[in-house]
Amino acid sequence: xxxxxxxxxxxxxxxxxxxxxxxxxxxxxxxxxxxxxxxxxxxxxxxxxxxxxxxxxxxxxxxxxxxxxxxxxxxxxxxxxxxxxxxxxxxxxxxxxxxxxxxxxxxxxxxxxxxxxxxxxxxxxxxxxxxxxxxxxxxxxxxxxxxxxxxxxxxxxxxxxxxxxxxxxxxxxxxxxxxxxxxxxxxxxxxxxxxxxxxxxxxxxxxxxxxxxxxxxxxxxxxxxxxxxxxxxxxxxxxxxxxxxxxxxxxxxxxxxxxxxxxxxxxxxxxxxxxxxxxxxxxxxxxxxxxxxxxxxxxxxxxxxxxxxxxxxxxxxxxxxxxxxxxxxxxxxxxxxxxxxxxxxxxxxxxxxxxxxxxxxxxxxxxxxxxxxxxxxxxxxxxxxxxxxxxxxxxxxxxxxxxxxxxxxxxxxxxxxxxxxx
Amino acid sequence: xxxxxxxxxxxxxxxxxxxxxxxxxxxxxxxxxxxxxxxxxxxxxxxxxxxxxxxxxxxxxxxxxxxxxxxxxxxxxxxxxxxxxxxxxxxxxxxxxxxxxxxxxxxxxxxxxxxxxxxxxxxxxxxxxxxxxxxxxxxxxxxxxxxxxxxxxxxxxxxxxxxxxxxxxxxxxxxxxxxxxxxxxxxxxxxxxxxxxxxxxxxxxxxxxxxxxxxxxxxxxxxxxxxxxxxxxxxxxxxxxxxxxxxxxxxxxxxxxxxxxxxxxxxxxxxxxxxxxxxxxxxxxxxxxxxxxxxxxxxxxxxxxxxxxxxxxxxxxxxxxxxxxxxxxxxxxxxxxxxxxxxxxxxxxxxxxxxxxxxxxxxxxxxxxxxxx
Numbered sequence: 001x002x003x004x005x006x007x008x009x010x011x012x013x014x015x016x017x018x019x020x021x022x023x024x025x026x027x028x029x030x031x032x033x034x035x036x037x038x039x040x041x042x043x044x045x046x047x048x049x050x051x052x053x054x055x056x057x058x059x060x061x062x063x064x065x066x067x068x069x070x071x072x073x074x075x076x077x078x079x080x081x082x083x084x085x086x087x088x089x090x091x092x093x094x095x096x097x098x099x100x101x102x103x104x105x106x107x108x109x110x111x112x113x114x115x116x117x118x119x120x121x122x123x124x125x126x127x128x129x130x131x132x133x134x135x136x137x138x139x140x141x142x143x144x145x146x147x148x149x150x151x152x153x154x155x156x157x158x159x160x161x162x163x164x165x166x167x168x169x170x171x172x173x174x175x176x177x178x179x180x181x182x183x184x185x186x187x188x189x190x191x192x193x194x195x196x197x198x199x200x201x202x203x204x205x206x207x208x209x210x211x212x213x214x215x216x217x218x219x220x221x222x223x224x225x226x227x228x229x230x231x232x233x234x235x236x237x238x239x240x241x242x243x244x245x246x247x248x249x250x251x252x253x254x255x256x257x258x259x260x261x262x263x264x265x266x267x268x269x270x271x272x273x274x275x276x277x278x279x280x281x282x283x284x285x286x287x288x289x290x291x292x293x294x295x296x297x298x299x300x301x302x303x304x305x306x307x308x309x310x311x312x313x314x315x316x317x318x319x320x321x322x323x324x325x326x327x328x329x330x331x332x333x334x335x336x337x338x339x340x341x342x343x344x345x346x347x348x349x350x351x352x353x354x355x356x357x358x359x360x361x362x363x364x365x366x367x368x369x370x371x372x373x374x375x376x377x378x379x380x381x382x383x384x385x386x387x388x389x390x391x392x393x394x395x396x397x398x399x400x401x402x403x404x405x406x407x408x409x410x411x412x413x414x415x416x417x418x419x420x421x422x
Numbered sequence: 423x424x425x426x427x428x429x430x431x432x433x434x435x436x437x438x439x440x441x442x443x444x445x446x447x448x449x450x451x452x453x454x455x456x457x458x459x460x461x462x463x464x465x466x467x468x469x470x471x472x473x474x475x476x477x478x479x480x481x482x483x484x485x486x487x488x489x490x491x492x493x494x495x496x497x498x499x500x501x502x503x504x505x506x507x508x509x510x511x512x513x514x515x516x517x518x519x520x521x522x523x524x525x526x527x528x529x530x531x532x533x534x535x536x537x538x539x540x541x542x543x544x545x546x547x548x549x550x551x552x553x554x555x556x557x558x559x560x561x562x563x564x565x566x567x568x569x570x571x572x573x574x575x576x577x578x579x580x581x582x583x584x585x586x587x588x589x590x591x592x593x594x595x596x597x598x599x600x601x602x603x604x605x606x607x608x609x610x611x612x613x614x615x616x617x618x619x620x621x622x623x624x625x626x627x628x629x630x631x632x633x634x635x636x637x638x639x640x641x642x643x644x645x646x647x648x649x650x651x652x653x654x655x656x657x658x659x660x661x662x663x664x665x666x667x668x669x670x671x672x673x674x675x676x677x678x679x680x681x682x683x684x685x686x687x688x689x690x691x692x693x694x695x696x697x698x699x700x701x702x703x704x705x706x707x708x709x710x711x712x713x714x715x716x717x718x719x720x721x722x723x724x725x726x727x728x729x730x731x732x733x734x735x736x737x738x739x740x741x742x743x744x745x746x747x748x749x750x751x752x753x754x755x756x757x758x759x760x761x762x763x764x765x766x767x768x769x770x771x772x773x774x775x776x777x778x779x780x781x782x783x784x785x786x787x788x789x790x791x792x793x794x795x
Contacts, residue, residue: 086757087756087757087760087761088753088754088756088757089745089753089756091494091748091750091753092750092753092754093750096754128549131524131527132522132523132524132527132750132751133524133750133754135549135719136716136750136751136754136755137754139719139720139721139754140754140757140758142721142722143722143758144758148721149721151549151550151719151721152550153548153549153550153553153556153719155546155548156521156527156546158519158521158527158530158544158545158546159544164562164566166558166559166562166563167559169555169558169559170548170553170555170556170558170559173553173554173555174550174553174555177553177554330527333530333531334528334530334531334532334534334535335531335534357492359494362492362494362495362524362525362528362750363524363527363528365492365494365528366490366491366492366495366524366525366527366528366529366531366532367528367531369489369490369491369492369528369532370490370528370531370532370535370536371531373535
C-alpha cells in the first residue's frame, strides 16, 4: 500500500485560538499568584463564581482540568495512583480519582507527569448542583490538604415546577454567608458595585453562549456539534470576565458567516443529526468524532453545554440562588430533564439520541435508563446507548460504539425512507 | 436463658420477614408507609397515625430492576427497585425517599415509572449545616413532606401528635442504646446474628411495641451473670452488615460484634431528637446534630477517629468496613477511615456487601486472615 502524506492539520478558527489563549492565561495567572503567596482556589464547575471573581481570587476548576488532562491522555497514571496508593475504589467518579491523584502528586513540587497542572489550592469552592459525589470528593481534598471549603448547597429538585420559597431563602442566605465568610478569610471588604458589574458581565456572556449554541439548530449545521465542548471553557471558568465576551462575539460572527456561506466545521455530509446525551468521552474524543463523521452523523447538540445557562437579573440574589439550583439538568427530575431534551430534539431537528452511559456519572446514566422511553414515546426517534467514561479510558469499547452507531443509523435511515423524515 | 432465646427468636422472625409484619399491620386496619433509609423522619408518618416501615432491600438477584437501574446502582437500591417492580411492596400507601446521594437522585425518577402503584414523596436534607438557614429550611421541607403525606393518605399530622411521636422515637432509641450496652455484657448469648436481628427488626416494627420487647430482653440479659468474652472483638461500619451468612462467619471464627456504625443499626439511635416546642424544628435539629456519617457533610469529617474511639472504648481488636457494593458515598470515606484505623495500630478489614449474591467466599478469606493476625 502506497504511503500517503499526513493530512495537514486544519488551522483553528480565531475564536478557538482565543479560547486556548484564555485557558493558558488562567493557568499561568494561578501559578503566578501562587508564587506571589496569594490564595488560589479550586472550584466545582457550576459554583457562583461571580463572588470569587469580585474578590479577585484566582480560581481553577478540577472538572475542567480533568477533562483537559484526559483529552491529552495524561489521566491514566493519576487515576492509577488514586486507586492504588490512595485506596479510592474504582467505582467512584473518574474526574475525582484523577484529581485526587493529582492533588497528592502535586505535593512533590517537581511532579510534571500531567498537563495542564494546577497549583495546589488554599481554599475550595463547592456547589453540589452537578452531583453529590462532588461533595465527597471535596471533603477528601479539604481533609488531605487541610484547607477550608466554602460551600453553596444547591438542592436537588426532585419534583417539577417552581422552587418553593424555603429553597430560595436557603440558597440566598448561603450566597450572603459565602461573601461574609470570604471577607473574613481574605481580610478584604466585598465590593458590591463590582459584584453587580461581574453579574452583568456573566449575564452578557451567558446570553451570548446560548445564542452561539442555538445557531447550531440551523440545518445543515454550521458546526460539528463536538465543537460546542471546546467552547465550554470560557463559560465554565471565565463567565464573569470580559475576555469571554470577546471570544463569544468572535465565535458568533464566525458561525453566522458559515451559515451565510453554507459552510460548516463538520467533516463530510451531514446525513443525520443527533442529540448527544452526557459528558464527552474525553480520552476517546477523537475516535468518537471520526466515527460519527464517517457515518454522516453530526451530534449537533448535547445536554452538557446547557448546564451553564445561568440566567438571572443582576442584583437579584434570589434569582441568582434559583439559577444555581436549577441550571444544571443534573439538579432536575428525570421528567423535567427529558422535557427539556425532548424540546431540544425538536428544535434542533434531531433524528436520534445517542446516550453515553458514563460509568463515572451514575446520575446521568440513571436519567438515560429512565428517560429513554419518554423520548422514544414523545419524539418518536431512536435512542441508542453506548458504554464509556469521561476520563477512565478502560471503559470505552470502540467496537461496541460503532456497532451501536450502525444499528441506530439503520433505524434513522429507515425512518427517512418510510416516514419521509427529512 | 430460655426466655432470652425465645425473645431473640421473635426479633429474628421480624427481621427475616418484614412482609409478614406489613401484612399484619394492614390486616389490623393500619396504613403503612415505606421509608427509604437511612434518615427519613419516621416520626411524621407515626404522627399521622400510620406505620412507618424501613425499606432495606433484601437478598435478591435482580431480574427486572435493570430496566431502570444501571448495573452499577448501589446494591441496596437495586434490590428495593426489584422488590418494588415485582410487587413485594404492594399494600404500602406511599414511600418517602431522602435525596441523600446520586443514586437517590436517579431512584426518584426510576421509582415513579417502575413502581407506579406506590406513590413517592421525595425530600432533601440541607448539607451546608453550618449555614444559619439550614435548620429553618429543613423544618419547612419536613412540613411539605407532612402536607404531601396528608394529601395522599387523608391523615393529619398535628403538632401534639408529632411531639408524642418524637417522644416514642426518642424512647425507642434509648432502649436500643441500652440493648447495645447489655449485649456487650453477654456476648456469649448475643452473637453477631442475634445482635443484628434486634437492630434490624427495629427498622420494621412499630416503635413502642419494639421498645417494650427490647426492654424485656435487656431485663432478661441483665439478670444473667456477665460474660467475659475471650475471642476477638470487632466494630462494624458501613450501611448494613448482611446477610446472616456473613455474620455467621464471625461467629464461626469466635468474633463478637461489640459496636457498630452501621446506617441500619446504631446510626439510627446515637443522635436523639432535641427538645423544643415545634416538632418539625426538633426533627430538623436532629439532622443538624448527626455526625460521622458518609451521607452527612462535615467540613472536618472525623469518622475515622470516631471509629478508633469506639474500638478503644469497647476493647475491639479491629474495624470492619462493610462496603455496600456501588455505594459511592461510603467508597469516598473508605480511604481515610481505613488509614485512620490503621494509624491507630488496628487492622481494618474491608468486606463487600452485595445483596444480589449469597457468595461470601472472599469475605470469608479476609475474616480468616484477620483472626490469624
